[in-house]
Each structure stands twice: as structure tokens, then as C-alpha cells.
Amino acid sequence: MSDYFEEMGWTPLDDGEAPNHLIQMARFLRDYGMWELLGEDAKLPPPASKNAVETLPEIKIEPSETKQCPVCLKEFEVNDKAKSMPCHHVFHQECILPWLEKTNSCPLCRYELPTDDEEYEMYRKEKKRAVEREKDLEYLHNSMFT
Ligand SMILES: [Zn+2]
Ligand SMILES: [Zn+2]
Known part of the structure; x- marks a missing residue:
């Protein structure tokens, strides 16, 4: 797999560039060793329940914070809409929501939301x-x- 991703030239997204969630997910699967774990016909856990997603706290990005969103690799900007997972990992809302529609766990630490x-x-x-x-x-x- 690694060659494929190297060919893709993985870099943070440019402004205005929409994240390609399938590629993002594939990258996570590889980076966090889930690719091997899942095997060929294994499935990801089901999507997070709507209720769990809706109640995720939205947080405000403070000007002093220079955190990166783990999905799109862009730094958060003040007034960005960000969601905090119960494990305290923070993602752009538009980055984490499509992810949670596919599977219920935090992309970073695999903390699982209810489904x-x-x-x-x-x-x-x-x-x-x-x-x-x-x-x-x-x-x-x-x-x-x-
Ligand atoms: Zn993001
Ligand atoms: Zn997490």
C-alpha cells in the first residue's frame, strides 16, 4: 500500500480543497495498522448513532491554539467549526461527520461511539x-x- 500513497504525494490540503474522505480513510487505515487488522473481507464497525453524533460538543478554536485537524492536516483557524470527541480528539466538523457516517470510532485512537x-x-x-x-x-x- 505504501507505494500507492507515496505516489499520491500526501500533503495537507490547499485552501478550499475538499478532503477526499475515501483517501483519508484509507490513509488512516494504513497509518494506524487497521489495514492488516481488517483483512480483505472484514468490515469497519458500523456508523456512529445519529444521536451520539448530534450530541458531540462543538468547540471554539482559540486564537492561541495551533492544532492540526488529524483528518485534513490543516491547522484549525479561529471560528472553524470543530467537534470534540469523548476522547478529546478534535476535528473539523466537516471532516469528522462524514467519517462517523461510515464508522463509529475516533480515527486517531479508535474510541467507539454508540451505534x-x-x-x-x-x-x-x-x-x-x-x-x-x-x-x-x-x-x-x-x-x-x-
Ligand atoms: Zn479537518
Ligand atoms: Zn480519539
Whole structure:
């Protein structure tokens, strides 16, 4: 994959240039190792629920801040509309919203927002339970052998 992206000459977007979300997503998948993880026929988690997206706090960009939006790689400008994820990663509204229509997790740290997908929510709960069970076992083990 890397050759393909090098050929694309990845650079921050010029003013007025619309981010190409498919390319952006592909870049994330590669940069964060999700490409391998997903394999060929694996799917991304489902989109974030509308409600979760609508309640994401909008934040004001302060003049003193020189933060970059991780999606389009442009620096935030004062009065830009930005959304703060529960994990405190900040994105342009127009950058993160199309992303969350495709999948529910923060592009940077994969923090997951709730989805409207029942099956996926069940899978998530099950996954969480499995982790908790493992913790219990560890606790049990430790209390018996220490
Ligand atoms: Zn952006
Ligand atoms: Zn995050």
C-alpha cells in the first residue's frame, strides 16, 4: 500500500480543497495498522448513532491554539467549526461527520461511539464481558497465589 500513497504525494490540503474522505480513510487505515487488522473481507464497525453524533460538543478554536485537524492536516483557524470527541480528539466538523457516517470510532485512537446497529452493540457487549471475565480470573488467580 505504501507505494500507492507515496505516489499520491500526501500533503495537507490547499485552501478550499475538499478532503477526499475515501483517501483519508484509507490513509488512516494504513497509518494506524487497521489495514492488516481488517483483512480483505472484514468490515469497519458500523456508523456512529445519529444521536451520539448530534450530541458531540462543538468547540471554539482559540486564537492561541495551533492544532492540526488529524483528518485534513490543516491547522484549525479561529471560528472553524470543530467537534470534540469523548476522547478529546478534535476535528473539523466537516471532516469528522462524514467519517462517523461510515464508522463509529475516533480515527486517531479508535474510541467507539454508540451505534444504531443492534447486532454490533451485542457483539461489543460480549467483547466487554469477555474482557471483564478475564480480569476476574486474573483477580482470582492473584488472590489465590499471592
Ligand atoms: Zn479537518
Ligand atoms: Zn480519539
